[in-house]
Amino acid sequence: xxNALGDLHSQxxxxxxxxxxxxxxxxxxxxxxxxxxxxxxxxVMTTLAVGSTIxxxxxxxDVKFSLIVRKSVVAQSAQPFxxxxxxxxxxxxxxxxxxxxxxxxxxxxxxxIDPNR
Numbered sequence: 581x582x583n584a585l586g587d588l589h590s591q592x593x594x595x596x597x598x599x600x601x602x603x604x605x606x607x608x609x610x611x612x613x614x615x616x617x618x619x620x621x622x623x624v625m626t627t628l629a630v631g632s633t634i635x636x637x638x639x640x641x642d643v644k645f646s647l648i649v650r651k652s653v654v655a656q657s658a659q660p661f662x663x664x665x666x667x668x669x670x671x672x673x674x675x676x677x678x679x680x681x682x683x684x685x686x687x688x689x690x691x692x693i694d695p696n697r
């Protein structure tokens with residue numbers, strides 16, 4: 581069963597990645613979106629969730645920013661995104677506090693915080 585809205589959303593993310601010069605495929609040696617488990621993945625950063633407060637581990641945290649990642653490029657990942665794990669974006673480590681997928685279902689939205697807080 582095709583998801584027309586999901587296809588449209590995925591194409592829009594690919595177009596945005598192209599406009600930003602982000603590699604469209606995972607790579608082990610390219611400077612792209614973010615690094616997860618030693619592999620670089622394309623992503624688009626958004627500030628829509630900045631200032632949101634999320635409870636994680638019994639404490640409240642302010643979201644620094646979010647990454648939007650197409651599901652199709654991480655489908656082969658050895659481990660799904662999990663709250664509490666860390667990733668590297670622009671050379672800085674961040675902790676994932678929330679993983680969500682919008683109604684279109686074509687992407688993951690990862691809300692990130694400073695891991696040292």
